[in-house]
Amino acid sequence: MESSVTSTELTATDALVRIPGPATPYQGDIARYWDGEARPVNLRLGDVDGLYHHHYGIGEVDRTALGEPEDSESEKKLIAELHRLESAQADYLLGHLGDIGRDDTLVDAGCGRGGSMVMAHQRFGCKVEGVTLSAKQAEFANRRAQELRIQDHVRARVCNMLATPFETGQAAASWNNESSMYVDLQDLFAEHSRVLKVGGRYVTITGCWNPRYGQPSKWVSQINAHFECNIHSRREYLRAMADNRLVPQAVVDLTPDTLPYWELRATSSLVTGIEEAFINSYKDGSFQYLLIAADRV
Numbered sequence: 011m012e013s014s015v016t017s018t019e020l021t022a023t024d025a026l027v028r029i030p031g032p033a034t035p036y037q038g039d040i041a042r043y044w045d046g047e048a049r050p051v052n053l054r055l056g057d058v059d060g061l062y063h064h065h066y067g068i069g070e071v072d073r074t075a076l077g078e079p080e081d082s083e084s085e086k087k088l089i090a091e092l093h094r095l096e097s098a099q100a101d102y103l104l105g106h107l108g109d110i111g112r113d114d115t116l117v118d119a120g121c122g123r124g125g126s127m128v129m130a131h132q133r134f135g136c137k138v139e140g141v142t143l144s145a146k147q148a149e150f151a152n153r154r155a156q157e158l159r160i161q162d163h164v165r166a167r168v169c170n171m172l173a174t175p176f177e178t179g180q181a182a183a184s185w186n187n188e189s190s191m192y193v194d195l196q197d198l199f200a201e202h203s204r205v206l207k208v209g210g211r212y213v214t215i216t217g218c219w220n221p222r223y224g225q226p227s228k229w230v231s232q233i234n235a236h237f238e239c240n241i242h243s244r245r246e247y248l249r250a251m252a253d254n255r256l257v258p259q260a261v262v263d264l265t266p267d268t269l270p271y272w273e274l275r276a277t278s279s280l281v282t283g284i285e286e287a288f289i290n291s292y293k294d295g296s297f298q299y300l301l302i303a304a305d306r307v
């Protein structure tokens with residue numbers, strides 16, 4: 011007995027080996043945040059067609075798709091319209107990944123519940139590997155992949171995006187969809203640069219503060235506090251990319267394209283209280299919604 015290891019000890023050790031704890035106390039906070047997240051504005055939109063997003067929308071609102079206020083279906087129609095705009099955002103990001111073949115591997119850094127991963131697989135037929143700090147999100151994404159019978163192509167793992175298990179040069183393309191405000195950008199782009207093949211493509215859609223405004227506005231500080239994140243400036247993105255062999259191919263200011271989403275969302279019953287901060291900071295020029303697509307050189 012005295013020399014044997016109990017099965018409980020073995021299980022605990024095994025779990026430690028396979029799922030290392032958060033790299034920092036901050037990452038532990040973020041893991042807990044997303045493990046506990048269940049806002050109706052995300053779940054009810056995802057329920058529309060089974061694509062669960064944690065990002066915002068772009069494009070014009072289709073007024074004809076919305077019911078009159080007295081329409082008993084108006085709430086349902088509004089939710090479907092917000093969801094359509096969020097999926098349009100993911101489509102727009104995926105459209106900047108370049109020519110992706112069925113044999114390629116894509117990496118989604120900060121994959122959330124996996125909506126963008128599913129869309130990427132449906133579009134390119136390729137493998138998509140996602141990482142998130144949240145075990146709950148990874149389970150959710152993997153369950154959805156199983157339900158769709160694409161689990162051999164779409165997989166989420168609990169993992170720090172700054173230290174991924176992917177091989178050097180393994181990915182044809184990689185992205186951050188509203189997930190880069192949780193990490194140091196030099197560390198983030200060093201890891202993307204390592205994982206991407208030379209000639210591969212990196213894309214981010216992100217909210218960033220505008221250096222022309224001077225410093226982060228009170229609205230930007232409010233968004234940071236709301237999500238426990240740390241929004242970077244546009245300048246910081248471009249500098250950190252340049253330092254890590256990522257050369258911008260397209261920089262698109264999506265601020266005017268995301269405002270209709272926010273203005274529609276502000277009229278819905280699913281408001282969370284952060285709508286005013288996004289609308290005011292986009293309007294006063296202190297905050298921008300940006301797509302950056304870069305070549306790994």
Ligand SMILES: C[S@@+](CC[C@H](N)C(=O)[O-])C[C@H]1O[C@@H](n2cnc3c(N)ncnc32)[C@H](O)[C@@H]1O
Pocket residue numbers: 037040041044062063064065119120121122123124125126141142143144147169170171172186187188189192193
């Ligand atoms: C706002 S959600 C975006 C989710 C997804 N990209 C989407 O568009 O639906 C932010 C995501 O970043 C992830 N995240 C934050 N810091 C991370 C880190 N260091 N490593 C891996 N994932 C991280 C969170 O776990 C969460 O899934």
Ligand SMILES: CC(C)=CCC/C(C)=C/COP(=O)(O)OP(=O)(O)O
Pocket residue numbers: 049051052063064065066188189191216217233237239241282284
């Ligand atoms: C553009 C910026 C600054 C994004 C911060 C990251 C973030 C929390 C994105 C949306 O997540 P969500 O879909 O869970 O948020 P919400 O509940 O507000 O829809």
Ligand SMILES: [Mg+2]
Pocket residue numbers: 051052063064065066
């Ligand atoms: Mg949302």
